Structure formats: C-alpha cells, structure tokens
Amino acid sequence: MSKQHPIIAVTGSSGSGTSTVRHAFHDLFRRLDIKAAWVQGDGFLRYDRQTMRQEIESAAASGRVFSHFSPEANHLDKLDALFRQYSHDGTGSLRNYPHDDAEAAQYGAPQGQFTDWKPLPANTDMLFYEGHHGATSMPATAHTPAIRIAEHADLLLGVTPSVNLEWIQKIHHDCGRTGCGEQYVIDTILHRMPDYVNHIVPQFARTHINVQRVPLVDTSHPFIARDIPQQDESIVVIHFREPHKFHFPNLLKKLAGAHMTRRNTMLVPGGKMILAIEAICTPLIAEMMAQRNKAD
Secondary structure: OOOOOOEEEEEOOOOOOHHHHHHHHHHHHHHHOOOEEEEEHHHHEOOOHHHHHHHHHHHHHOOOOOOOOOHHHEOHHHHHHHHHHHHHHOOOEEOOOOOOHHHHHHHOOOOOOOOOOEEOOOOOOEEEEEEOOOOOOEOOOOOOOOEOHHHHOOEEEEEOOOHHHHHHHHHHHHHHHOOOOHHHHHHHHHHOHHHHHHHHHHHHHOOOEEEEEEEOOOOOOOOOOOOOOOHHHEEEEEEEOOHHHOOHHHHHHHOOOOEEEEOOEEEEEHHHHHHHHHHHHHHHHHHHHHHHHHHO
C-alpha cells in the first residue's frame, strides 16, 4: 500500500463482469481528472492461446487440473513485482494479450499472443488492475517465493455473480469473442472448477468490497440459456468488509430502491450497479488523491 502511488485491483473470474466495473472506473477517473495506469491480468499469463490449450489438454490426459486460474499458468511473481514496484515509485512493466481482432489492432500483436513487455506510462496517479489474481496471497514454498499481491493494493474489489449467471456470461463472452464452440467453453468451465474453488474464491475473503449480481429470471440450466439476463432483470448484492468506513444513509439517498439487508450488506437494483459502484468508490478515490497530494 502506498499514499503516493495507490493501487486499485478488481478481481473475478472470466465472465464475472469485471469489465463492467472497469468501465465505471473509466468514468470515475475522467470526472476526477485522474491519470491511471491500466493493467490487464491476462498480460501476466504464462502461455499464449495455442500453447495454453496444449498445456490444458496435456494436463487433462494425465489427470491433472490446469487452467487459467492455476498459479503455474501465470507469472504471479511478475504481477507481485509490478504491484510492489508501483507502490514504491510509480513505475513498472506490463504486456498486453489481445483477445480479438479489435484488441490486436489496438495493441499491435496477433490475437491470442502477447505484446512485448514495456514500461508503464510515466507520471500516473494510480494503477488500476483487472484480472483473476488481484487479491492473491500465497505463502512461500520450497520451490516458489511468497506472493503478496493483495497486500500491495489500497482498494480491492471482488466481482462474483451467482455461479449460473457467471457461466452464461462466460459462454456468451468466449463464443462471441474468440469463436470457440459452446461445448469447448462448457468443458473449460467444468475442468477448471477445482482451480476456481482453490484460487479464485479465497480472494473474496481479502477484498474490501464484493459485488454480486443475482438474476431475477430463470437461469437454472445455464448451458441452454440463449440470452444473458439484463441489468434490470437482476439485483446486486454489495458486501463491505469494513462498514464503519461508509456513511450508508447518504449512499441510500443516492441509490433509489437500495436498502441494507445487514449492517455490512447493501441490496441495489441491477440497473443501478454502475451508479452504485461510482457512488461508493468516488469518496474513496478522492481520499486517495488527497493523501497522495499531501505526500508529494
């Protein structure tokens, strides 16, 4: 954690909706005139798309679980180093992983492969990370150093919709973006479940705020669903790890239809999800900037 170089990390699995949260922060940063260093977690994968598929198939043939969530499938040491270095002096290196043709054109690399490593933009106000491992913390082993990614972040958000909704979003996202077949995505979901339980779920105990979208329409059979439930067909459950830091009466006034279900849990209409994130996080980000300016 750093007053001069704060870090925000949004964590969730593929299809969880972290991109929606990223868009909310884009708007928030623009209003507060904040220059952010944007980091995508997929840039810290160890293998490109083709090699990753080969590794997954090889692991499955030998009865091992191996997925994008597996620590050994990622450069978690490099991500840890980036967070640690940025919190120290506001610098670091990253690379990008184009998922589709649009991102390939944007980053100048073929889809499914990596760009070269490059320095972060200079003189940024804070770092924003979106990916699978932003709240990871792992002890050292005989063969690997300790990973303390979560400890370097100043604000951790977890995005975790109800699991059937997450699967529906994953199928629609991957089939539409990479062109792979529906059965391939279903097989991927089932294969990586142990890694989801062991490496994604524990992070939500470390996040400061968890955002969970719950559909109000039938998602009992996610593998035959043809449409993703819309925002206004859902509710959003927001959990606060440290509720004493928030003034809930003021938040409830800004969010029509919202109410508290527990002292640390707010229920928000699905259509107000982005508004809720902005209302909750704007004072936190403004305070980070105030502390940063004092530390300069």
